[in-house]
Amino acid sequence: MINVELSNIxxxxxxxxxxxxxxxxxxxxxxxxxxxxxxxDYLGWLALPDAITAKTIHAVRSSADEIRAAGDxxxxxxxxxxxxxxKAGTQxxxxxxxxxxxxxxxxxxxxxxxxSWLALCDQLGGCDFSLMLVSTGDADMxxxxxxxxxxxxxxxxxGSEAKTRIYVSAPQESFMAVMAKEEGYTFLPMPQQLxxxxxxxxxxxxxxxxxxxxxxxxxxxxxxxxxxxxxxRAFENPVWMYxxxxxxxxxxxxxxxxxxxxxxxxFAAFGDWWQQSVFFHTCQQGxxxxxxxxxxxxxxxxxxxxxxxAQYPVFETLLRVPLPAGQKVNVEMDWKDYDSLGxxxxxxxxxxxxxxxxxxxxxxxxxxVPVVVLESDPLNAAQLGELFYFFELTNAICACASGIDPxxxxxxxxxxxxxxxxxxxxxxxxx
Amino acid sequence: MINVELSNIxxxxxxxxxxxxxxxxxxxxxxxxxxxxxxxDYLGWLALPDAITAKTIHAVRSSADEIRAAGDxxxxxxxxxxxxxxKAGTQxxxxxxxxxxxxxxxxxxxxxxxxSWLALCDQLGGCDFSLMLVSTGDADMxxxxxxxxxxxxxxxxxGSEAKTRIYVSAPQESFMAVMAKEEGYTFLPMPQQLxxxxxxxxxxxxxxxxxxxxxxxxxxxxxxxxxxxxxxRAFENPVWMYxxxxxxxxxxxxxxxxxxxxxxxxFAAFGDWWQQSVFFHTCQQGxxxxxxxxxxxxxxxxxxxxxxxAQYPVFETLLRVPLPAGQKVNVEMDWKDYDSLGxxxxxxxxxxxxxxxxxxxxxxxxxxVPVVVLESDPLNAAQLGELFYFFELTNAICACASGIDPxxxxxxxxxxxxxxxxxxxxxxxxx
Numbered sequence: 013m014i015n016v017e018l019s020n021i022x023x024x025x026x027x028x029x030x031x032x033x034x035x036x037x038x039x040x041x042x043x044x045x046x047x048x049x050x051x052x053d054y055l056g057w058l059a060l061p062d063a064i065t066a067k068t069i070h071a072v073r074s075s076a077d078e079i080r081a082a083g084d085x086x087x088x089x090x091x092x093x094x095x096x097x098x099k100a101g102t103q104x105x106x107x108x109x110x111x112x113x114x115x116x117x118x119x120x121x122x123x124x125x126x127x128s129w130l131a132l133c134d135q136l137g138g139c140d141f142s143l144m145l146v147s148t149g150d151a152d153m154x155x156x157x158x159x160x161x162x163x164x165x166x167x168x169x170x171g172s173e174a175k176t177r178i179y180v181s182a183p184q185e186s187f188m189a190v191m192a193k194e195e196g197y198t199f200l201p202m203p204q205q206l207x208x209x210x211x212x213x214x215x216x217x218x219x220x221x222x223x224x225x226x227x228x229x230x231x232x233x234x235x236x237x238x239x240x241x242x243x244x245r246a247f248e249n250p251v252w253m254y255x256x257x258x259x260x261x262x263x264x265x266x267x268x269x270x271x272x273x274x275x276x277x278x279f280a281a282f283g284d285w286w287q288q289s290v291f292f293h294t295c296q297q298g299x300x301x302x303x304x305x306x307x308x309x310x311x312x313x314x315x316x317x318x319x320x321x322a323q324y325p326v327f328e329t330l331l332r333v334p335l336p337a338g339q340k341v342n343v344e345m346d347w348k349d350y351d352s353l354g355x356x357x358x359x360x361x362x363x364x365x366x367x368x369x370x371x372x373x374x375x376x377x378x379x380x381v382p383v384v385v386l387e388s389d390p391l392n393a394a395q396l397g398e399l400f401y402f403f404e405l406t407n408a409i410c411a412c413a414s415g416i417d418p419x420x421x422x423x424x425x426x427x428x429x430x431x432x433x434x435x436x437x438x439x440x441x442x443x
Numbered sequence: 444m445i446n447v448e449l450s451n452i453x454x455x456x457x458x459x460x461x462x463x464x465x466x467x468x469x470x471x472x473x474x475x476x477x478x479x480x481x482x483x484d485y486l487g488w489l490a491l492p493d494a495i496t497a498k499t500i501h502a503v504r505s506s507a508d509e510i511r512a513a514g515d516x517x518x519x520x521x522x523x524x525x526x527x528x529x530k531a532g533t534q535x536x537x538x539x540x541x542x543x544x545x546x547x548x549x550x551x552x553x554x555x556x557x558x559s560w561l562a563l564c565d566q567l568g569g570c571d572f573s574l575m576l577v578s579t580g581d582a583d584m585x586x587x588x589x590x591x592x593x594x595x596x597x598x599x600x601x602g603s604e605a606k607t608r609i610y611v612s613a614p615q616e617s618f619m620a621v622m623a624k625e626e627g628y629t630f631l632p633m634p635q636q637l638x639x640x641x642x643x644x645x646x647x648x649x650x651x652x653x654x655x656x657x658x659x660x661x662x663x664x665x666x667x668x669x670x671x672x673x674x675x676r677a678f679e680n681p682v683w684m685y686x687x688x689x690x691x692x693x694x695x696x697x698x699x700x701x702x703x704x705x706x707x708x709x710f711a712a713f714g715d716w717w718q719q720s721v722f723f724h725t726c727q728q729g730x731x732x733x734x735x736x737x738x739x740x741x742x743x744x745x746x747x748x749x750x751x752x753a754q755y756p757v758f759e760t761l762l763r764v765p766l767p768a769g770q771k772v773n774v775e776m777d778w779k780d781y782d783s784l785g786x787x788x789x790x791x792x793x794x795x796x797x798x799x800x801x802x803x804x805x806x807x808x809x810x811x812v813p814v815v816v817l818e819s820d821p822l823n824a825a826q827l828g829e830l831f832y833f834f835e836l837t838n839a840i841c842a843c844a845s846g847i848d849p850x851x852x853x854x855x856x857x858x859x860x861x862x863x864x865x866x867x868x869x870x871x872x873x874x
Contacts, residue, residue, distance in 0.1 A: 091741070107562060122741040124796035125707045126772045131538060151782040154740050157795065159782070160775040191781040268756075269700065269733055276556045291745035298754025302700055304735050309585050310522070310553040314722035316856045323729030325699075341557045344591040350622040351582040351590070355868050364588065364866065365555035371862030379857075425747045426810075431802030435795065437786050 013241060014402050016253040017385040020377035021327070024265040025257075033256045033413070034247070040412030041245055041252075064236070069229050071200050072215050075179055076222030078198075080115055082177055083140025086223045087132070089121035089158045090146030090216065093292075094181070094202070096285035097212025098146070098220040101231075101396055103281040106224045114225035120162070121155035129161065136165075142177040142223075146216040147188050148202065153428065181216035210293075210404040212285065213397065226393050234394030238401040251402060254329075255409040257384050262301050263414065267327040267382060270301040271315070273308045274331050275369060280307065286403060293418035294411040301410075309368050316372075319381050327382040330373065333399070334390040444672060445833050447684040448816040451808035452758070455696040456688075464687045464844070465678070471843030472676055472683075495667070500660050502631050503646050506610050507653030509629075511546050513608055514571025517654045518563070520552035520589045521577030521647065524723075525612070525633070527716035528643025529577070529651040532662075532827055534712040537655045545656035551593070552586035560592065567596075573608040573654075577647040578619050579633065584859065612647035641724075641835040643716065644828065657824050665825030669832040682833060685760075686840040688815050693732050694845065698758040698813060701732040702746070704739045705762050706800060711738065717834060724849035725842040732841075740799050747803075750812050758813040761804065764830070765821040 018030075079086050088098055102117045118141075120132055143166060145159050166174040178197040182188035192199035200215040211217070213235050218228040242251045261267040272286055283305030294300035306315060308330070318324060343356040343364065356364060377383050389395055411418035449461075510517050519529055533548045551563055574597060576590050597605040609628040613619035623630035631646040642648070644666050649659040673682045692698040703717055714736030725731035737746060739761070749755060774787040774795065787795060808814050820826055842849035 092744070107558060123706075123708050123738070124740065124792045124799060125709075125766070126769060126792045127538060127766050128708050129772050129792065130770060151784060152744070153784065153795065153799070156782040156784050157774050157787070157792070160777050160784075161772075163777075164775045187781050187783070191779070194779070194781075275554075277554050277559050278556075288742060288745040291742070291749050295749035295755070297752045300749070302733075302735070302749075302755060302757065304733070307554070309555065311719060311722070312858050313523070313583070313856050314719040316858050318722050318726035318731070318733075320857060321728045324726070324733060326733070335556070335558050338557060339561060341560050341592075343588050344595045346591050346594075348622070348625070350618050350625075351587040352618070353582060353584065353587050353591075356588070356866060359866065361555045361557050361560065361588070364584065367862045367865040368555060368584070368858075370865055371860075372858040375858040375861045425744050426751060427743050427747050427799075427803040427806040429802075430806045431798045434798040434801055435787060435790065 013389070014250050014398065015387040016250045016257075017387065018253060018257055020373065021257055021261065021382040021384060023377070023380040024267060024327070024382045025260045029260045029264050030256050031247070033259050036259065036413040037252055037256055037409060038245055040255075040409045043412050044408055064232050068200075068215060069232065072218045072222050072228045075198060075200065075215075075219050076228075078176075079142045079144075079179070079219070079223045082142050083115075085116045085118060085136065085139050085141035086144055086220060087118045087120055087136070087141055087162060088144045088146060088220050089119075089155050089162065090144075091122055091152045091155050092146075092148050092211065093285070093289060094146050094148065094211040094214055094216035095119070095122070095155075096281065096288060097217040097400060100212070100282035100285045101217060101221045101226065102224045103278050104391060105221070105226045105393060105396060107278065115223040117220050117224050121158035124154055124157070129158075133165075142179065144179045144181070144216075144219055145188060145197075147182045147186060148211055148216075149183055149186055151187060153431070179219060181214065181219065210289070210400075210408075212400040212404070221393075226396075228393075230393035231397040234397030235401045236397075237394070238398040238405075242402065242405055251405050251409065254384065254386065254402075255406045255413065257382075258301060258406070258410050259413050261327050261382055265382070267325050268301060269324070269326045270303055271326055271328045272303065272305045272331060273311075273328055273372075274305070274333075275308050275365065276333070276335060277307060278335075279331075279333075282399075283307070289403065289407060293407050294414075294416060296411075296416045299411075299414040299416050308372065309365075312368070312372055316375070319376050320379055322380045327384065328376060329384045329386060330369070332369065332385065332387045333395070334388075336390050336392060444820070445681050445829065446818040447681045447688075448818065449684060449688055451804065452688055452692065452813040452815060454808070454811040455698060455758070455813045456691045460691045460695050461687050462678070464690050467690065467844040468683055468687055468840060469676055471686075471840045474843050475839055495663050499631075499646060500663065503649045503653050503659045506629055506631065506646075506650050507659075509607075510573045510575075510610070510650070510654045513573050514546075516547045516549060516567065516570050516572035517575055517651060518549045518551055518567070518572055518593060519575045519577060519651050520550075520586050520593065521575075522553055522583045522586050523577075523579050523642065524716070524720060525577050525579060525642040525645055525647035526550070526553070526586075527712065527719060528648040528831060531643075531713040531716045532648060532652045532657065533655045534709050535822060536652070536657045536824060536827060538709065546654040548651050548655050552589035555585055555588070560589075564596075573610065575610045575612070575647075575650055576619060576628075578613045578617060579642055579647075580614055580617055582618060584862070610650060612645065612650065641720070641831075641839075643831040643835070652824075657827075661824035662828040665828030666832045667828075668825070669829040669836075673833065673836055682836050682840065685815065685817065685833075686837045686844065688813075689732060689837070689841050690844050692758050692813055693841075696813070698756050699732060700755070700757045701734055702757055702759045703734065703736045703762060704742075704759060704803075705736070705764075706739050706796065707764070707766060708738060709766075710762075710764075713830075714738070720834065720838060724838050725845075725847060727842075727847045730842075730845040730847050739803065740796075743799070743803055747806070750807050751810055753811040758815065759807060760815045760817060761800065763800065763816065763818045764826070765819075767821050767823060 175196040180192040180197050181200040202214050222228045287303045287305045290303035341361045606627040611623040612631040653659045718734045718736050721734035772792045
């Protein structure tokens with residue numbers, strides 16, 4: 013359960029304003045639930061954690077087992093939520109597993125950089141690897157180009173056995189499904205989602221996580237519990253608290269930029285996932301918040317400057333996720349005390365971190381900057397599932413509450429259409 | 444020379460508006476130059492590239508040589524511009540050198556994470572390493588705590604020889620200078636800068652770069668040439684073009700958020716440096732732009748959504764920096780053409796990348812989103828120096844033009860004062 017603490021937002025919005033958002037939130041939540049048909053072939057993301065089948069879990073686990081048996085590296089190629097979700101999950105939970113000799117997970121296909129490609133080839137020299145291709149539908153150009161190159165590399169290296177090392181997660185109706193079938197790749201169907209809804213909780217993200225040693229069932233169980241907890245249509249629901257605060261901060265107080273502060277360097281990829289998910293699902297027609305992810309304490313000094321005047325249309329969301337209790341690390345003694353921090357001796361890093369968080373919170377709140385604090389249980393696979401679901405549902409409700417459809421069947425992205433034209437795509441051809 | 448292309452901003456601002464900023468820019472530039480006394484002990488950052496001495500270059504090079512001779516790893520501990528600049532530079536230029544077996548550069552001290560600390564210990568097991576401590580003045584808490592721990596680790600591992608492996612870059616008057624002198628560490632003085640001005644072009648950043656195999660003299664020469672080129676007080680000066688565009692987009696068109704798009708994954712750390720430098724030096728009293736760094740093409744789909752409505756107070760700056768011409772990589776053939784991208788065959792990754800950039804530029808400009816394009820020469824050490832200087836000078840001029848002093852002798856950061864109080868800092872004691 014994620015605890016949402018709103019005591020530091022009242023300099024900008026009032027309790028009646030927040031409560032006044034109730035109808036918007038209710039309608040938004042209802043709209044979401046009514047527009048997400050649930051069935052075997054057509055699971056919506058909303059109830060996905062609840063509707064996941066044993067067959068899916070089995071497929072994820074056995075793919076991960078095969079990947080681990082086939083080598084020490086998995087290359088994930090993709091774009092969008094599932095890809096970024098896999099990156100976030102492996103960064104957050106992979107470290108402890110890497111130390112126990114889990115599979116190395118590499119990511120590719122989010123750029124057209126020749127240098128990155130050559131560096132990847134270098135990393136793959138002399139090791140046995142498998143390939144996971146992820147797509148929520150259309151052929152995005154960057155992952156498709158990487159997929160061509162890596163499939164070709166595998167064929168040269170493994171010959172006819174290459175196909176046993178390639179895994180595809182995509183919707184049933186996509187070109188990727190056709191490719192998997194014709195080439196004999198392992199296919200893990202992704203729910204048929206209208207235009208790229210949230211996909212961090214699909215097999216596309218779970219196979220890499222499982223290969224890195226993270227139990228996919230635990231991730232799903234966390235998400236399933238979140239699904240039932242957060243379905244409540246009232247302000248006791250943490251998602252309503254967070255979504256309501258964002259909604260009124262944005263629409264009433266015109267705080268149109270959200271700074272998400274996280275406190276562990278390993279949250280970098282999660283921050284990317286969050287930032288792109290907010291942009292993609294909630295920013296349309298001028299509605300929605302502009303998202304910025306920052307790492308605390310690295311960015312405190314920089315933000316302090318800006319925040320101290322309280323004149324920017326910004327609010328902060330501080331995401332507190334304790335990492336699994338590991339070894340305690342003490343601040344070292346220094347008899348000469350050059351840095352005058354002698355008063356820290358006897359403290360642990362965790363103590364200092366907590367004080368740094370509180371210092372920032374109190375200072376910014378005192379400067380009339382609204383601060384939302386989200387506190388979760390210690391991080392593990394289940395908590396990761398809950399975190400994904402919590403932010404997905406919040407984003408969807410916020411979007412609907414401001415009159416945006418977060419899952420509008422997206423047209424081909426405009427930049428991409430123009431790019432295809434520049435590259436001489438034959439007219440009338442459709443991916 | 445960095446080329447500034449403004450042809451896609453005129454949907455939001457007019458040429459007379461831009462030209463009307465001339466007096467503000469002139470005054471800002473003059474103010475900067477007049478308030479930066481130059482002398483041996485007190486170099487300002489502004490003329491630093493021009494005033495650097497052979498002694499400094501020699502000290503940087505011989506430190507780097509010692510570091511390379513002493514082991515295969517250098518740990519850099521710090522915070523702020525010099526630290527982030529070193530990170531940016533090694534990420535951008537380090538790859539080719541790593542392949543030629545350059546020193547591995549690790550970074551620490553920007554967090555209180557026990558997990559990161561244990562991971563660092565793991566990385567340092569079984570290898571010989573040196574330590575570089577960086578500070579622009581005050582003892583920031585996170586780097587100071589990391590410094591205590593690593594100095595202690597070195598003493599246990601190397602005994603009395605530890606001190607020959609420790610390098611300190613800080614101002615003459617700081618506690619770090621005292622520590623270096625008393626302990627016998629190698630000391631590289633940093634210019635005595637009022638309250639943390641720009642420091643990406645000091646020995647603090649250049650020693651790690653040099654250890655990674657990047658010539659410090661070339662970086663300085665690039666910056667020195669930039670210093671003379673960009674001193675021009677007229678709109679022929681690219682810095683004036685960029686600073687002027689930002690100034691009028693922000694103050695006249697109320698486009699208060701700047702999205703900096705970069706096109707290579709290796710620009711991630713540079714993006715961090717830029718984002719923190721904009722926050723820290725230009726965001727005060729409601730003036731200045733809120734900075735967001737995004738990686739293109741990874742974020743195109745997400746931003747496309749938001750941009751298409753042109754209703755956000757945002758403009759884009761696209762930074763085009765060709766990487767050194769390396770091996771050309773072709774898009775692979777695929778006879779079955781599942782992804783319908785067959786029309787790309789015969790193209791290189793660089794072709795596709797260029798089209799992706801142009802597609803995005805034209806699409807966003809057509810949607811009336813102002814886009815500034817910055818184009819530099821191919822990246823090398825000199826170009827890196829110029830990039831740092833270009834953004835530093837632009838930020839400083841933008842800040843002064845909106846009535847902000849970017850180098851105001853900063854008081855102890857407010858969050859930090861509160862944190863110290865929570866941790867029981869003795870009253871009256873000053874670091």
